[in-house]
Amino acid sequence: MGKQVTEMLKGVLEGIVLAILSGRAAYGYEITAWLREQGFSDIAEGTVYALLVRVEQRGFVDVEKVPSEKGPPRKVYSLTALGQQQLDEFWKTWSFLAHRLEQLREGGNRP
Amino acid sequence: MGKQVTEMLKGVLEGIVLAILSGRAAYGYEITAWLREQGFSDIAEGTVYALLVRVEQRGFVDVEKVPSEKGPPRKVYSLTALGQQQLDEFWKTWSFLAHRLEQLREGGNRP
DNA sequence: ATCGCTATTCAGCGATACTATGTACCGGTA
C-alpha cells in the first residue's frame, strides 16, 4: 500500500475502528479482514490487535469472549459510552483537518 | 490543540507544507506562523524545521539563503519537480483516505 | 499427521511530531 498511507493512518485507524464498532460489535480478525476488503490492502494483523488493546485500556470498548466454531475463542469488542464520546471527538478533529486540506487543495488562502 | 490532532498530523503535515510551497516559496518561520493562523494552534517550531530538513534531503525542495532585514538569514524553500510529484501522490493517498472515512461516517457499508 | 484456515499475542523497529531548549541577528529604548 505504501508508506504514505501507513503514516497517514496514524491517529486515523483508531477512529476507523471505533466507527466500525459504533455500527455493531466485532472481533479483531473480522475487523482486519473487513479493512482489507475496503482497500486498506496490507494492514498488518498485529496492528489491529495492538490498537484494540489500547482502546480497551482507555475504556473505549468492552470485551466479551465468545467461543468460535473454528479456532480459538474470539474477543468481541463493543463501544462504550466513553468510546462513543471519543468517536465524536475523532469526527470533529477529522472534520477540521479535512476542511483545511480541502481549502489547501483548492488553492484557497495560501500565505 | 490536543493529542488527537497531533497524531493525525503524522504523514499529513508534510503534505500540507508541500502544498503551501506549491503556491509559492516560503521559509520556515513564515510557514509555522501561517499554520498557526490557520488553526493549527500549537504546531511546534522545531517540528516544521525538522520536516523541512527531511523533505530537503529527499529532494522535494530546493533551498536558497536570503538575508533578512530583521534577524538571521532566511532559508527560503521552493518545490522541485520531484516534490510536485510527491505532492500529487499525497493528494491521491489523501483522497483515498478521505473517501473511505466519508463512507464510514455516513454509515455506509459497514461489516 | 499434516496442511490450511481461524484467531490472538508479542518483541523489536522506523517514522513522525512534541518538548524544551540553545544559538544568533537586529532595532529600539533607557
Place this chain on the structure above:
DNA sequence: TACCGGTACATAGTATCGCTGAATAGCGAT
C-alpha cells in the same frame, strides 16, 4: 552602552503509532 523583544533557525530527547516477523493454539479436511 546595555538590555530586551521579535525574528529565524537548530537539535537532543521523548512518546506514540503502525509495521515486521514470528509464535501460539484450536479446528476441520485431505
